[in-house]
Amino acid sequence: MLSGKVPWNLKEVLSVHVLRLVVGLLLVRLIYPVLFNATSFVVEITDRLIVIALVWMTVRKYQRDLGELGITFKNLGRNVAMGIGAGVLLLGISLYSERIYTTLLFVTPNQHPLVAQVQSAASLQQLVIPLFLAGFAAPVAEEVLYRFFTFLPLKQRWGLWGGALLSSAIFALMHFNAYWLAEIIVVGVGLTLLFYWTGSLLSSIVAHSLINTSKVLMIYFGIPLI
Secondary structure (H helix, E strand, O other), X not given: XXXXXXXXXXXXXXXXXXXXXXXHHHHHHHHHHHHOOOOHXXXXXXXXXXXXXXXXXXXXXXXXXXXXXXXXXXXXXXXXXXXXXXXXXXXXHHHHHHHHHHHOOOOOXXXXXXXXXXXXXXXXXXXXXXXXXXXXXXXXXXXHHHHHHHHHHHHHHHHHHHHHHHHHHHHHHOOOOHHHHHHHHHHHHHHHHHHHHHOOHHHHHHXXXXXXXXXXXXXXXXXOOO
């Protein structure tokens, strides 16, 4: 269970979220078009690298032992196992919520660009890029940003549940899709509590990766999500 206090504040958290958008837009909309034709893979990787770089630049100046804040490989087997177990549970919640949206509320989602890539993949080789983005790049960057960097100072200010709900709401809003808003908040809270209780970001990364990877494979093999 996490107990250490974080040295960065909410103003720095807000700055990183704003800078992520500003730097990303500058690169993708202004700089990349001048230099080359950026693919969706380049755009996605750019965003993930910006996130990691901004968080690292903010955190490193405090010279803290990040192990006590969840960046640790201690109890590796236990945390991976807990991540897998939580991932299976949260995957079930995610799939069930999508069925509720479509059957009771008659709401259908806007297609995510990665979903389109998976659906158009004609071979496992063509599945590698979307699988890498959804199953590795996104879980690592998003858990670092939303669970590690955003949740911890929010928890210090508003407690465990307040921090979990607020950081998960930010996590959901930054996906810019109203259809997934409630689902992502619920899943985000689950990932946050997993991170807090295990004291390791690895567990939430594993759970997040399992959810995303499972959905990508389900789409590729024609298993309906809803």
